[in-house]
Amino acid sequence: MPLTPFFMLLLSGLLVFLFVLIQVDVLSFAFVKLGLSPRTGMLVLFGSLLGSAVNIPLFTLQAEEGALPPSELPRRFDHLRDLVGRFDGRTVVAVNLGGCVIPVGVSLYLLQIHQLPLLSLMLGIAGVAAASYASSRPIPGMGIGMPLFIAPVVSVLLALMLYPQSAAPLAYISGTLGVLIGADLLRLRTITRLGAPVASIGGAGTFDGIFFTGVLAALLA
Helix, strand or coil: CCCCHHHHHHHHHHHHHHHHHHHCCHHHHHHHHHCCCHHHHHHHHHHHHHHCCCEEEEEEEECCCCCCCHHHCCHHHHHHHHHCCCCCCEEEEEEEHHHHHHHHHHHHHHHHHCCCCHHHHHHHHHHHHHHHHHHCEEECCCEEECCCCHHHHHHHHHHHHHCHHHHHHHHHHHHHHHHHHHHHHHHHHHHHHCCCCEEEECCHHHHHHHHHHHHHHHHHC
C-alpha cells in the first residue's frame, strides 16, 4: 500500500523525535522499564513504521449493494485519499504488519513477563475498545479511521488509574488490543458497505493510534 506525502512526513517527524530522545537516553530507560532492551524496543518501533506499508491478505468479501464510492471520503481524511485504490466490487480483508501483527506480538510478550491483574487488563482493553469504537468512523472507499490521540491518551490514563505500578505495559497492551477490537474488529460488518478495495486491520486509518500508544507507553515507563 503506498504512503501519502503527509503520512511520510509525519513518520519522518516521529523518527527525528525518537532519535533526539535516544540521545538523552530517555527511550533506553523507558524500554528497560517496559521489559524490552533498548535495541529490541527500537527494532519494534522501526519495524512498526516500516511494516505499516505491508498488508497480509486474509480473505475477500463481496460488497453489498449500495456500497459508498470513494468520492464521498470525508474532508478531514483528505490525507488518506491517495491510499484509495480501484474498487471492483470486492473487499480484501488483510492484517497490517506494523499496526497489527507486530504490536500484538509485543503485547503477548509483555503479558508473559509482567504479572498484570486480569481485572485491570480486561478493564483497560474494554475502556480503550469503547473509546476507539465511539471515536472511529467508517470512511467510504477506505475503511475505518479514528482521531490520532484518542487511544494513546485513554490507554495511558486508564493504566495509571488501574495499575500504576506497571502502567507502561498495561497501557501498551490495552491500547494496542483495544484499538484493534474497537476500531477494527467490531466494525468488520460495515466493511462491505464502504466500497473499499482493501480493509486492513491495524492499517492506515488506525495505525496512527496504535503506533502512538506504543510510543507513549514506553515514555510512560
